[in-house]
Amino acid sequence: MKPTFAIASLMATVLLLQGCAAVVVAGAAGTASVANDRRTVGAYIDDESIELKISGIISTDEELRNQTHVSAVSINGDVLLVGQVPGEAMRSRLIDEVQKIPGVRKVNNQLRLMTPTRLSTRTHDTWLTSVVKGKLIASDVDASAIKVITENSEVFLMGLVSHQEGDTAAGVASNVSGVTRVVKVFQYR
Template identity: 45%
Template sequence: MLNRVNKTLTSTAAAAAVTVLLTSGCATAIIGGAASTVMVANDPRTTGTVIEDQAIELKAATALGEEPSLKDQTHVNVTSYNQIVLLTGEAPTEDVRQQVVERVRNVTKVRHVHDEMRIAAPSSLTARSSDTLITAKVKTKLFSVKNFDATRVKVVTEAGTVFLMGLLTREEADRAAEAVQEVGGVQRVVKLFEYQPAAG
């Protein structure tokens, strides 16, 4: 069973679990129930935008799976937040990477694409498991930050690099990044936040 194109969000108790696995060209979504309700309640995005982000991830996975050469050669993680897409993973050549970016860019409602894919062979299951563990540790760390709503931050880890997405003030974003840098195994932190004005 092919599992080259995938999107996996590893959740803590207060975050929704969303897994998109592209298997033989078919996309399947598994969305947590009660945890998802908690996350949406605290999410600064509208409910419609949250649903649209999930749809973008599914459509992107399907679009990539429709092209056998992309499905067979790449490992691509598609993460959408507020209709801005982050691409992580590996592609064998720059040409293939650009094909991935263009297919995702053409998905309906995508506002912008952050291309953070590496030119490399698909990562091993061991490496992906390590990234999953780092993501869990990062989320736990964010929940320990005082006066900070960790459910407003989406965390993606690839090859030890942690990408942070969300709608935060600059002060909140800086606090989040500083906390994440303290987590073991994190090699680099990349802030991809959309900044909101501070209250008051």
């Protein structure tokens, strides 16, 4: 009877530890992300908060949620808005709301006035982002310092970089087949 209890206890412990391992791995991944980022930890946390607040604005507004496709990225309080909105009034309303968020220094409006892109376009954008990131990793640029955002085959590059790194990254991205435009939204150090 006791060996069965011991085996059951061991199995329960292993299962519980597997859950803990997932938490430890997730925490380590987040820590690695912050450790490789050129922003301060405080700026990183502030930017994450800004991005969450923008997502909240969109998800709680039925019109924005149902009629737009918008992505937001923040680096040191500079926000990049990309995607599609059906009209100028909606775009202006969203930008006004984003500018009210504490910590937002500047809004780079790259929202296009058009119907939201289809899933196939977004899938292609995800693939283009992966290709650009892969080529950046293979280049002389610190790829971990650059965020790559692709929207409707346009590639937006953000990060805290030197002018040389920014120019190199833009050159790499512009040579990827399928990329129609490269927009640098860098902060230079």
